[in-house]
Amino acid sequence: MPSRLSLRWQPRQLITATSLVLLVACAEKPTAADAIPLAPAQPAQSAVTTPLPSDSTPANDDIQPSQTFAQWQAAFREQALQAGISASTFDRAFLDVTPDMDVIKADRSQPEFTRPVWEYLDGALSPVRVRKGKALLEQHAQLLSQLEQRYGVDRQILVSVWGMESNFGQFQGKKSVIRSLATLAYEGRRPQFAHDQLLAALQILQNGDIQVDAMRGSWAGAMGQTQFIPTTYNTHAVDFDGDGRRDIWNSSADALASTAHYLQSSGWKRGQPWGFEVRLPSTFDFWLADGSQRKSVAEWLELGVQLPGGTRLPENSNQLSAALLLPAGARGPAFLVFDNFRAILKYNNSSSYALAVSLLGDRFSGWGYIAGGWPKDDLPLSRNERIELQSLLNASGHEAGNADGIIGANTRKAIRNAQQAQGWPADGYPTQKLLESLRQH
Numbered sequence: 001m002p003s004r005l006s007l008r009w010q011p012r013q014l015i016t017a018t019s020l021v022l023l024v025a026c027a028e029k030p031t032a033a034d035a036i037p038l039a040p041a042q043p044a045q046s047a048v049t050t051p052l053p054s055d056s057t058p059a060n061d062d063i064q065p066s067q068t069f070a071q072w073q074a075a076f077r078e079q080a081l082q083a084g085i086s087a088s089t090f091d092r093a094f095l096d097v098t099p100d101m102d103v104i105k106a107d108r109s110q111p112e113f114t115r116p117v118w119e120y121l122d123g124a125l126s127p128v129r130v131r132k133g134k135a136l137l138e139q140h141a142q143l144l145s146q147l148e149q150r151y152g153v154d155r156q157i158l159v160s161v162w163g164m165e166s167n168f169g170q171f172q173g174k175k176s177v178i179r180s181l182a183t184l185a186y187e188g189r190r191p192q193f194a195h196d197q198l199l200a201a202l203q204i205l206q207n208g209d210i211q212v213d214a215m216r217g218s219w220a221g222a223m224g225q226t227q228f229i230p231t232t233y234n235t236h237a238v239d240f241d242g243d244g245r246r247d248i249w250n251s252s253a254d255a256l257a258s259t260a261h262y263l264q265s266s267g268w269k270r271g272q273p274w275g276f277e278v279r280l281p282s283t284f285d286f287w288l289a290d291g292s293q294r295k296s297v298a299e300w301l302e303l304g305v306q307l308p309g310g311t312r313l314p315e316n317s318n319q320l321s322a323a324l325l326l327p328a329g330a331r332g333p334a335f336l337v338f339d340n341f342r343a344i345l346k347y348n349n350s351s352s353y354a355l356a357v358s359l360l361g362d363r364f365s366g367w368g369y370i371a372g373g374w375p376k377d378d379l380p381l382s383r384n385e386r387i388e389l390q391s392l393l394n395a396s397g398h399e400a401g402n403a404d405g406i407i408g409a410n411t412r413k414a415i416r417n418a419q420q421a422q423g424w425p426a427d428g429y430p431t432q433k434l435l436e437s438l439r440q441h
């Protein structure tokens with residue numbers, strides 16, 4: 001379809017003088033993030049990797065199992081057999097399985113401090129990772145062309161997700177998936193979720209895609225180079241190299257094809273932008289910076305959104321709807337994000353993660369540098385401070401909901417109302433300044 005060509009997005013047009021300066025100033029040195037897998041800066045609820053608690057899924061910290069592990073295993077075996085798992089598959093998978101205390105510890109931990117988004121992005125977009133991704137884009141050029149044609153997902157984004165999920169296959173997690181999920185099904189905070197994942201993991205073993213000893217992953221059961229949980233594996237993993245097994249652990253072709261298949265199902269459209277950075281006037285109505293407010297680029301421009309100097313809009317931008325993203329509130333950089341950004345959120349529902357994937361994909365092509373400054377004097381609230389903020393918001397009539405330390409839609413709205421009452425930009429971003437002001441009342 002020749003008309004598609006003229007609609008193709010030209011990201012090069014977005015490179016501004018500022019980003020070129022940053023490009024030159026950026027020192028190339030390895031960071032710690034190249035050696036360790038990254039966790040999203042914000043609590044995430046993910047379709048692919050394991051969901052963390054959110055406003056809607058209260059976690060239970062005080063689970064005391066009412067049965068021994070052996071009793072639980074015997075009851076679960078009955079359910080697995082009824083679900084079509086053979087006795088031999090089950091018994092081979094559960095040979096010598098005991099609860100893993102490290103998994104329980106990881107499941108119960110609630111980090112007190114959140115990493116600022118700018119530090120998270122620095123680690124995610126390290127020069128070493130960018131360089132490695134560029135080399136892999138060349139090395140796998142033929143495979144990536146095939147995947148683009150088959151699934152309609154751009155190669156840069158596939159390699160970017162690969163880099164973010166497992167540092168291109170390097171850090172897949174070494175834990176036994178069966179043992180981790182059995183532990184979580186026995187006494188985790190979300191036993192039903194773990195139960196379903198464990199059944200799916202047994203189905204994978206029964207299909208013969210992987211042997212039980214080689215079925216390794218994160219403590220939460222995310223597996224292989226794509227960090228798929230077992231249910232996502234069963235619906236989306238692909239045997240692309242044609243050896244008859246869907247091997248997301250050892251086959252880069254299978255892993256990248258599985259990622260492409262998942263992003264295709266999530267609505268990724270090849271050749272469309274994920275989004276771009278914009279500037280906002282100080283008089284801007286920050287209530288509009290909310291994922292639910294979607295408008296055309298022209299509508300955003302009418303509302304005062306400004307494009308960086310030298311930017312030319314993609315030709316089809318007015319056929320796409322965009323939301324306004326402020327990763328660090330009104331004082332930090334702003335982005336208009338399109339449907340492709342939402343597709344990345346379906347991989348891992350954290351805007352920091354989706355922004356990192358998007359920018360990393362751009363950096364493989366030499367852009368993706370942020371012109372706006374981060375409010376580095378404004379450190380994220382600790383968990384205790386977030387709980388205190390929610391309690392104070394509730395006490396002042398702003399209805400933040402249950403004070404659980406998680407900033408969800410209700411809390412964000414309450415923050416906006418409190419900010420508006422002060423005459424401040426109502427960006428819904430929790431700050432020390434707001435906490436201080438509520439303490440005075």
Ligand code: CA
Binds near residue numbers: 239241245246247
């Ligand atoms: Ca294969």
